[in-house]
Amino acid sequence: MTGPADITSALRRARLPVGNESALQEALGRALERAGVAFEREVRISAADRIDFLAAGGIGIEAKARYPRRAIYRQLERYAQQDAITSLILVTGTAIGLPAQINGKPIYHVSIGRASL
Known part of the structure; x- marks a missing residue:
């Protein structure tokens, strides 16, 4: 089974x-x-709420090209309240700091802004 850390690693290597x-x-x-x-x-x-991608095991993946940080956090917070979600991966071009967990669900971050430098 592919876990959220494995998926995050694969997405960090992708050109997005x-x-x-x-x-x-x-x-x-x-x-x-x-x-x-x-x-x-x-x-x-x-x-x-509708999440962009839901991988096996309840791994939610949300894409935000450019979006206000506060709105991103609120959306992740809502998603993390759902039983269908076990962990979240945010893929974004917005510079944002995130905690390790939201509502007890692990949060992973893929910065596409950093990859395009």
Whole structure:
């Protein structure tokens, strides 16, 4: 089974676009497929929330090309409240600091801004 640290490592090695969220999601899908990660796209995890990718084992992956930090954190906080989510991976071009966990769920971060320098 591929865990969140393995997926995070694979995504950090991928070339991902910074500016366009739609292009970022497409590139993420291809990177996950190349890494052999089983996933679903645009999965509804609550009445109000739909996560970009949900990998086996409840690993949620959210893509944010450029987005306000506070809004990103609030969204991750909502996702971490859901039973379907066991851990979260944020892939973003926004410079953001995150705690190791939110609501007891491990948080991983892939900075695409850093990779494009």
